[in-house]
Amino acid sequence: MGSMTFHPEDPYHAFITTVRDPEYTEGPLSGVPVAIKDNISTSGIETTCGSAILRGYIPPYDAHVITLLRRAGAAIVGKTNMDEFGMGTTTESSAFGPTTNPNDSSRVPGGSSGGSAAAVAAGMVPYALGSDTGGSIRCPASFCGIVGLKPSYGRVSRFGLIAYANSLEQIGPMARDVSGVSRIFSVIAGHDPRDATSADRPYNHEPDSDVMDGLKIGIPDEYFGEGVDPAVRETVTGALDICSSMGAELIPCRMPSMQYSLAAYYVICTSEASSNLARFDGIRYGPAVNTKKRWHDAFSDYRHDHFGKEVRRRIMLGTFALSEGYYGRYYQKAQAARRMVREDFRRILTQVDIIAGPTMPTIAYRLGEKTKDPLQMYLADILTVPANLAGVPAISVPCGMIEKMPVGFQIMGSNFHEEAIIDAAYAFEQEMKHGR
């Protein structure tokens, strides 16, 4: 039992809310500060999803992962900045202003879990939780030079995670190294009866660095194709060479479903989002709605005024995709494409142990560089969304620098085999640190 003081300087604006004197209990993480992405419900601590529409909302309950962290003794020190409702790749769409990259504050930290990544990269906390719907843990991990894990769908309870796209997202750990990610993952993984999609697959594993020899690594051509910055391609190829020098077998493969995955991803996530975000009408929580207006006028004005532009864009896209007469053309087709992605992973992972490639096609952008053109922004998710569509685990681990900015190396594996990708990432990380 104890309490600590947490009121750090926050030059990168990583936090929306900090808890000045967080309490903690006995346990394996006793007194360890953990930062939480602001879309994970924390009892008694304001939870906004980076949106004006939830300003002032204090959940009356803890998300399952928060219960588990508290039980392990962790101190919940604050809520980190994010793209509004997770809809972005830069953390610039937050209603609370952007977070900047600790490696270069003229650049974005990535998103949507940019605040969590920046808090870890800047050394404000050793660990943070993020959530990953289409790359939102791995992208900022890559841009900030830390490690981030998107778990298998169902391995971590989503109970209390404010939904953006339920069928795609997972809560996952972010830390400076693979051991840290593994440590937090062992606390948050496992079955929760309150999440019907949660699996009974706890994680009790110590990372093992002695796995590279004989490991079969699938290298999809598509991960090194058009749109991937040549410098990134080169850095990641270098990472693969290291794996190879450690005894891994590099096996080229194809992932033809990649051509559909981005479109399928955006149809599914916007469709689910249009439904998930419909409840924000100013009646039960968040800033109060104007009761002088008629109901339909009141809530549509309210939503226009309190949601940001990108959120409104995605709600409209999703609403359209689900409309009568369009459902078959968009939503159902997207589900068919999703099955193809899943099938590609299944096929490749019968021939190899893990799949590897870059996490992001580029290094971190400059602030404002991508905000003008949403399509350019969406294209940046091309390498991360396949894992979400397939539900498989994926980890991003730093593998080098370009223009003094970090590059992320992405490793994906079979469903519920986080152990395999964590071991591979750990072996690679140890080799980077000590081997050369």
Place this chain on the structure above:
Amino acid sequence: MADEIIIGLEIHCQLHTASKLFCGCDTDFRSDAPNTHTCPVCLGLPGSMPMLNKKAVEYALMVAKALHCEVLSECEFSRKNYFYPDLNKAYQITQYDKPLAENGHILIEGDNGEKKIRITRIHLEEDPGRSVHMGSQERGRYTLVDYNRAGIPLIEIVTEPDLRSPKEARRLLNKMRATLEYLNVFDSEAEGSLRVDANISIKGSNRVEIKNISSYKGVEKALLFEVTRQKNVIRRGLTVERETRHFLESRGVTTSSRSKEEENDYRYFPEPDLLPLQVKSWVDTIILPELPDARRERFKTRYGCFTEHAKTLTGSKKTADFFESVAGNNPALASTWIADYLLGELNYRDMSIDSVPPSHFTDLLNHLATEAITDKSGVEILRAMLDQIAEGKPIETPTAIIARLGLAKTGGDEIAGMIGDVIKENPQAVKDYYDGKKEALNYLVGQVMKKSRGRADPAQLNTLLVSRLTKEE
């Protein structure tokens, strides 16, 4: 040729589970303050997730089996998206293109004998919350929302358009209610436990949907109104518009509810937070209790009930249970007295059969069986007893009521005395009798009956009076 009426119903019934469909909140909320039976899940708080109540699925499967439906090998939940303040998440979790069960039927008493009504589908869904308008919906200053009801499990039973009259619709509902009660999955007396949407058309014309009728009688009334309205429209050479109408229970009329805001595209899609359900094999393990049709046949064979009595008695589970608890050695007497007297008296007083102590009713039947009282006295005792129950007074046994009111059947001597008095007091009637006017005898019987305050056995009285008059002539 009469216009053919075509009716199909969508019946929403609350399942009587202990907890809500997707959370652990207690469903017994009716006597409690608003928003006291709620949690993050049924309030639809951000981040909360539905957790399916197994019991509700079991109950729904029982209904599906009782209505002879095919349970689908896989069903799934979908979101029905629309904006309304009492809809906590702005979507209702329901079932859409993969419902729990399909293709069943139920037998009803049709206008031309027994009739099979086909059931299209049965699905499970959650009830929304409830808006409480302060003042009228249009002019009220504000509206409050109560989420106690949010998440109560509902089943929606959809029939094919096989009904041909409002009366048949009413009979279907009665049969459905009885069936659900026999299954012990439904409390028909709980306020708002049943809501019906009715589709009705006159053959060859457009179909009209009447939304949200909340009583059994209301369904028949709304449909009768609509039949008349639609026939009048057609008679005037106009076209019945395809539309949705609301039933105003207080005025007994339906009104058009055309409004842009009610034209919904519900944007259904599968609920990603719930897994598809595979419960087909479960249905085989469910053993159903005795249902109304089987019980009716058993009442006829085991107790010798008349067909009409057997139908009436088994029409509600409580009535049938009551009958079996008092049938004893006099099932014939019990069935007559329940079907022909008790139910009418209860209906008149708007009382439930639960409130009648079976021991008291058995006592009454015993007095009737031994002919210690007349039928007329029996009715008087029954009424006295029901009035006491209705007024919340201590309930006397029939034995006590007989003693207090002196209702024991009169003996021969006492009747003889009364006959003497009546003959003395009504010389004109006696003269008329001797003159051959048969009605005069009825008048004299009536006078004696009046003196006995109904305690005289009518047959015995008749015999005694005739022999006395014959003797005196």
